[in-house]
Amino acid sequence: LLYTFTKRHAARYDAAEGCSYGRCLKFILFMALFEGILAGAYQIVAVNWLFEARYEEIMAQTLAAVEATGIYARDQMQLVGEMATRMTHSPIWLIASGIFGSLIKGLFFGLFVSAFASRKPEVFSRNNE
Template identity: 30%
Template sequence: MIGKTFWQDASIGGAVLGLVNLAEVALSVVLPSNAGIISIASLVATIYLIIYFTRKRVPLYGHYGFSYGQCMDFIVVMGLFAGVMQGAGQVIMANFFFTDYYNGLLVEAQQQMRELYSGMMKPEQMTQMAEWSRKAMFSPAVVLVSNIYSNVIGKAFLGLFASLAIKRDPDIFYNNGQ
């Protein structure tokens, strides 16, 4: 029972976390003046949801307890699913909904690279670097993998602290039903 629901619970929790992260990105694009407040609200919601979904797992383990490692395992897998959800959403946003915004970010980043590397790189190298960055920014595979990576690392970092509050030691007085 526990093993069967692990992936289902992690995928549901990860999907919700991914949607919260996607909402943060979309709202920050639409309301750039409120991006700081949106980011803080998203962080608070993410921490709450990590604790909420992980605590839902604790009763399934009963008297055996729910260790720090089990908490971290579940949170990291939720981060994996959140990364898939957020990556897929960002591919859609970058290629269909907020294309002008992402193009603006790309132009700004390329301008900064030109200023930074002006004496170190040849113009054709700069052009090639600009082409590669454009391909990477709008490539579904690159966006998906980078979102999965960043979500796993980010959720694992938050999980380091959340797991301290969630873990439950086994019942030392349980005698295997005897």
């Protein structure tokens, strides 16, 4: 889908102008940004309302595993648990992590997709007279 939408975007530009690699990559990154906002919004709803008990269970298991390693003292572990719970339920952190993750994925896949979807300007097009 990423290739199809990027190729369709590149086809919108005039033959004399073409659609460069950078323009295609920018389009992919904007799509990834939008996808990150949507993913973060879903994560907010899922963590706080839809699957709240499941996320709490996962958090408890994770904190128990960290506590079993003995890296943190008991009072430090309580602070770590409180901070992790606040970050897991914070809308700002969820949106930011969704955007960051989507931009990283978009950049990685965009490097390859842009190479195949870009169009070089046509030298003998009618607009280049």
